[in-house]
Each structure stands twice: as structure tokens, then as C-alpha cells.
Amino acid sequence: MFRFITRRTLGALVTLLIIAACTFFLFFAIPADPARLACGKVCPPELLEQARHNLGMDQPLFAQFLAWVAGIFVGRDYEGLGNCPAPCLGFSFVNRAPVLDTILDRMPLTVSLTIGAAAVFLTFGVATGIIAALKQGKALDKIASVSSLVGASLQIYFVGTLALYFLVYQNHILQQPKYVPFTENPAAWAAGLALPWVVLAIIFTANYTRMTRSTMVEQLSEDYVRTARAKGMPGRSVVMRFALRGTLIPIVTIFGVDLGTLIGGAIITETTFGLQGIGQLSVKAVGNSDLPMLMATVLVAAGAIVVFNIIVDVMYAVIDPRVRLS
Template identity: 85%
Template sequence: MLRFITRRTFGAVVTLVIIAAVTFFLFFAVPADPARLACGKVCPPELLEQARHNLGLDQPLFAQFVSWLSGIFVGRDYEGLGHCSAPCLGYSFVNKAPVLGTILDRLPLTISLTIGAAVIFFIFGVATGIIAALRQGKALDKIASVSSLIGASVQIYFVGTLALYFLVYQNHILRQPKYVPFTENPLSWAAGLLLPWIVLALIFTANYTRMTRSTMVEQLGEDYVRTARAKGMSARSVVMRFALRGTLTPIVTILGIDLGALIGGAIITETTFGLQGVGQLSIRAVTSSDLPMLMATVLVAAGAIVVFNIIVDIMYAFIDPRVRLS
């Protein structure tokens, strides 16, 4: 297990370095004037020259990349602006502050939105898919299939707008979405994010229902499941001990990808409900041409996906007995 984790961690570091190199090339080598993008649309000439110097644009491209990459691990001094301590993902000339601090301020909201919605859509999606598979061809299976198809077809901004109108503004059933830190008031934290959780979970539940149903139907036809039934095991034991464990392997794989993507920023959901998370931060970075902030959000999103994929690989050994980590 330790050898596997070490190998996967090393692979993750290599992957992140490659992503960092591609990101750097796209944002620094392709633009005609990276300093202008980093400094923003409204940038005084003196600040523009300072940005060029701090970004090392007077050096060869490879030296610029090494300097930028090393700054992530050891920090970096921005002359006239201050020191950016490690891990330094860059300095925002628009906000006049290290980008990591801004991301860390927004990250708790995005994590809260992701984890809350994930708990809902994973539990309901898997449970509904299992029930539909066990009732294959019956009315409940058809209802679940049609519902999941409709849920997968609608968009978050459409459902979210309707939910805001009917549940918040018209009937006052739920609170206006608002983020309150969990450490301040857990109840207000949950109440303020309940509606975004429900809307986000509605879309993802449909996908997990369809995937769980199809995988469960396939698992119920496997030889080892039929053998367990032939030995006289109860239907519940067969489903929970054998079919479900085989079903969860691809489900957990997709869950890891979805969690990583949502941590990187649930842009549409945050925009629909006016939540200021990492997704909104990335949009603001694009509209204000805040190059360092945009690069940092890309790296954070990539890092989240890589980390969750490692966690998923480790979970395989505990979910499916056929999988062994070596």
C-alpha cells in the first residue's frame, strides 16, 4: 500500500509539473504582452514596467518557467510589492495581493458547496439506481429512467432560477443562498447552501442513477453473483456483498472526477446563486485579464482532480476485493 501511494504521488507530481508547464506556455508564450494581461486592463505605465520586471520577461522563456515554478515551492519576492511566501502561485497586480490568499478565502465556500451536493447526489443516485436495477422492466424502473433522463437534460441555470423564484422569492420555503462559515454557525451554513445543494444534486443524481442502474444490471448477471445465489444466500446479501461492491468501482471513479471538477469551481452554480467561490473568482480573473489569478485557478482545479484520482485508486482496494494494490 505504501509503495503504491508513493508511486501514485510521484506520478501526480509529474502530472502537475506537466500541467504547470502547459499552463505557463499558454499564458506566457502565446500572448503578445503577458505583462499587460497580468497587470490588467487599467494599468499605469510604471506598474506595467514593474510587472514586466517581476515576471522576468527580460529572461529566456525556460528561465522564466523555472523561476515561476520554483516560486511555488520556495516563495518569491516581488520588488516594490512585497514577498509572496510558499506556496506562491503568483501575485495579482489587479488585487495587489498574492493570489493564494484570495483563493483560500473563496475555497471554503466551494468545498462546502461540493461536499454537500456530493453527499446528496451520491446517496440518492446510487440508491435509486440500485432499486431500478432490482425492479428491471417494472414501473419503478421506467419512472427512474425517465426521471434521470429529464434530470440529465435540464441545465443548472434553468432549474436554479425556477427554484429561486418558487422556493425563495415567491413562497419563502428556503433561505436566500448565502455562505456562512461552518465554524460560525453550522445550521446557518447548511440553510444558506441547501438550495444550491439540491439544484446541483438534481443534475448529478440523474447521471449517477443511470450509471448505477446499468452497472448493477451487468453485475447481477456475473457468474460469481449467480454462484452466490445458487449457494442459498439471501437476495440482500447477494446485492450488498457482491453486486454492489462491483457496481461502486466505476461509480467512485466518476465521483472522484466530479469532485475534483467541482472543487475547481462550480462556475454555473455559483453564478446562478450569487455565491463568491473559486468559480466566480476564475470568471472575474478572465473579465479583468488577471493572468496570475487565472493561472492559479487552473492549477488548483488540476491539483484537485489529481488528488481525488489518487484517493479513488486507493479506495478500489477497499471496495472491490478483486482489486489489489501492489
Template identity: 80%
Template sequence: MLAFLTRRTIGAVVTLLIIAAVTFFLFFAVPADPARLACGKVCPPELLEQARRNLGLDAPVWQQFVAWLAGLVVGRDYEGLGHCPAPCLGYSFVNREPVLETILDRLPLTLSLTFGAAVLFLLFGVGTGVVAALRRGRPLDKIASVASLIGASVQIYFVGTLAMYFLVYQWQILDQPRYVPLTEDPIGWAYGLLLPWVVLSLIFTANYTRITRSTMVEQLTEDYVRTAVAKGLPRRTVVGRFALRGTLIPVVTIFGVDLGHLIGGAIITETTFGLQGIGRLAVRAVTDSDLPMLMATVLLAATAIVVFSIIVDVLYAVIDPRVRLS
């Protein structure tokens, strides 16, 4: 296990370095004037010149990249702007503050939105899929199949807009979605994000229901499951201890990918409900031509996906003893 984690960690670092290099050269080598992109749409001449000096655009591109990587480890000094502590993701000339500060300010909301919705769509998706597989061909199975097909077809902005109109404005069952820090008010935190959680989980639940059902149907025909049934083990033990563990392998795979994408920013969900998370930050960086901020959000999404892929690989051996990591 230790050797496996070491190899995967080294591979993850190499992957992130490649992503960082591609991102950096794409944003700094292709544009005619990276300083103007970094400075934003409304940029006075003095700020534009300051951006050019701080970005070191007079040096070769590879030297700029090395300096940027060094800033991630030891920090970086910006002329007239102060010191950016490590990990320094750059300085936003639009917000007039280090990129990391803005990221850390928006990250708690995105994490709350991601993990709250993940709990819902994992529980309901896997649970519904298991029940549908055990009731294969019966009315409950057909209802779950139709519901999952409809859920996978609709879009978040459509369901979110309808939910906002009826539940918030028309019937006033829920309040306008908002973010309250968990440490300040746990009840207000959950209540303020309840509607986004439900809408976001509704879309993902459909996919998890279909995948869980199809995999569970296959697992129930496996020899080791049929042997457990022949030995007279209780149905609950057969399903929970044997069939479900094999079913969770593909579920965990897509779950890790989905979590990585959501932490990188649930752009449509945050925009629909007016939440200021990483997704809205990425959109704002594009509209404001905030190049350092845009690079930081891209790297954050890539890092989340790489990290969760390693976690998923480790969970394989925990879920299914037949999987051995070496």
C-alpha cells in the first residue's frame, strides 16, 4: 500500500506540473499582451506597467514559469503590492489582492455546496438503484428507471429556476438561498443551502440510480453471490455484504470524479442561486479578464480531480477485498 501511494503521489505531482505548464504557457505565451489580460478590462496605464514589471514579461517565458512555480513554494514579492505568501497563486490586479485570499474566501461555500449535495445524491442514488435492482421488472423498478431518465435529461438551471419561483417566491416555503458559515450557525448553514443541495442532487441522483441498478443486477448473478444464497445466508447479508460491495466500485469511481468537478466550481448551480463560490469566481475572472484568478481556478479544479482519483484508488481495496494494490 505504501509503495502504491508513493507511486500515485509522484504521478499526481507530475500530472499537476504538466497541467500547470500547459495552463501557464497557454495564458502567457499565446496572448499578445498578457499584462493587459492580467490587469483587467478597466486598467489605468500605471497599473498596466506595474503588471508588466511584476509578471516579469521582459524575461523568457520559461523563466516566468519557473518564477511562478517558485512562488507556489516560497512565495513571491510584488513591486508596490507587498509579499504574496506561499502557496502564491499570483496577484489579482482586478481585486487588488493575492489570488489565494480570494480563493480561500470563496472555497468554504463551494465545499459546503459540494459535500452537502454529495451526501444526498449518494444516499438516494445508491439506495434507489439497489431497491430497483432487487425489484427488477416490477412497478417500482420501472418507476425508478423512468424517474432517472427524466432526471438525467433536465438541466440545473431549468429545475433551479422552477424551484426558486415556486418554493421561494410563490409559496414561500423556503428562503432565498444564502451561505452562512457552519461554525457560526449550523442550522442556518443547512437551511440556506437546502434548496441548492436538493436541486443539484436531483440531477446527479439519476446517474447514480442507473449505474447502481445495472451493476447490482450483474452482481446478483455472480457465482460468489449465488453461493452465499445457496448456503442460506439472510438476504440482507447477501445484498449488503457481498453484492453491494462489488456494486460500489463503479459508483466510487464516478463519485470521485464528480466531487473533483464540483469543488472546481458548480458554475451553473452557483449562478442559478446567486451563490458566490469558486464557480462564480471563475466566471467573473473570464468576464473581467482576470488572468491570474482564472489560472488559479483551473489549477484548483485539476488538483481536486487528481487528489480524489488517488483517494478512489485506495478505496477500491477497502470496498472490495478482491482488489489488491501493489
């Protein structure tokens, strides 16, 4: 298991390095001048040259990339801007502060939004899919199938707007979404994010219901499941010990991707509900042409997906020991 995890981790580090290189060269090779963006709209030529020197843009592009990567591990001193301690992802053109500080300030909201929503849609999606598979062809199965198809067709901005109108403004069933740190008030934390959790659950539960149902139906027809039933094993034990274990692999796959995507920034969700998380931060970075902030949010989003892919690989090995030998 240790060698398996080590191989996956080394592969992930190489992937992150490639992503960092692509991100850097993509944003610093575009026609827009980062130094002019950092200097401001009204920038005399001498200040523009000073900004280029402060940002290290008077060096070759590859040397700039090496300095940026080195700053992640050892920090970097931006002349005229300030010291950026490790891990340094650059200085924001807008707030003149290390971008990582801003990202860490927004991260708790995005993590809270992701964890709460994931707990809801994973629980209800898998449970509904199992029930639909066990009741295959019956009314409950058809209702679950139709509901999941409808849910998968909906969009967050549509469902979110309707939910805000009917549940918040019209009937006052739920409160206006807002973020309260969990350490300050757990009840207020849950109440402030309840509506985004419900909306995300409506969208994502559909995928988990359909995936769980289709995979569970296949597992229930496998020889080892029929053998367990023929030996007189109770139906619940057959489902939980045999069929469900085989069903978990595709569920873990999409769950890891969804978690990585949400941690990287649920842009539409945060915009719909006015939540100031990583998604909103990336949108504002685009509007303000804040390239260091935009680069950092892209790298964080990619890093989240890579990390959760490693976790998915490890879960594969836990669920199916044959994976460790492949």
C-alpha cells in the first residue's frame, strides 16, 4: 500500500508542476502587460519600468517561471511591494497583498459549502439508487429514475433563484445564505449554508442516484451475489457486503471529481447566492485583470482535483485489493 500511495503521489507532483508551468506561461504570454496592470491605468514610463523590474519581468520568461516556482517553496521579495513568505503564489495587483492570504481567507467558506453539500447529495443519492435497484421495474424505481433525470437537467442558477424566491423572500422558510465560521456558531454555520446545500444536492443527487442504480443492478446479477443468496445469506447482508462494495468504485470516482471541482470554486453557486468564496474570487480576478490572483485560483483548483484523484486511487485500493497489484 505504501508503494502504491508513493507512486500516485509522485505522479501527482509531476502533474502539478506541469499545470503550474502551463498556468504561468498562459497568463504571462498573453498580450496584456502584467506590469502595466500592476502599475495602474495612469502609469508614467519610468514607473512602468520600475514595475517590470519589481515583478522580475526584465528577466527571460523561463527565469521568471523558475523564480515563481522557487517562491512557492522559499518565499519571494517583491521590490516595492513587500515580502511574500512561502508558500508564495504572487502578489495581487489589486489589494497589494500575497494572493495566498486572500485565498486562505476565502477557503473556509468554499470548504464548508463543499462538505455540507457533499454529505447531503452522497447520502441521498446512494440511498435512493440502492432502493431503486432493489425495486427494479416497480413504481418506486420509475419515480426515482424520472426524478433523477429531471434533477440532472436542471441548472444551479435556475434552481437557486427559485429557491431564494420561494424559500427565503416569499415564505421565510430558510434564511438568506451567509457564512458564519463553524468555530463561532455551528448552528448559524449550518443555517447560513442550508439553502446552497439543498440546491447543490438537488443537482448532484440525480447523478449519484442514476450511477448507483445502474451499477447496483449489474452487481446484483453477478455470480458471487447469486451464490451468496443461494447459500441462504440474508438479503441485507448480500447487498451491503457484496453488491454495494462493487458499486462503490464508480461512485468514488465521480465523488472525487465533484469534490475537487467544488473545492476549486463553485463559481455559479457562489455567484447565485452572493457567497464570497474561491469561485467569486476568481470571477473578480478576471474582472480586475488581477493575473497573480487568477493564476493562484487556477492552481488551487487544479491542485484540489489532483489531490482528490490521489484519494480516489487510494480508495480504489481499499475497496478492491487487486488495484494495488496492477
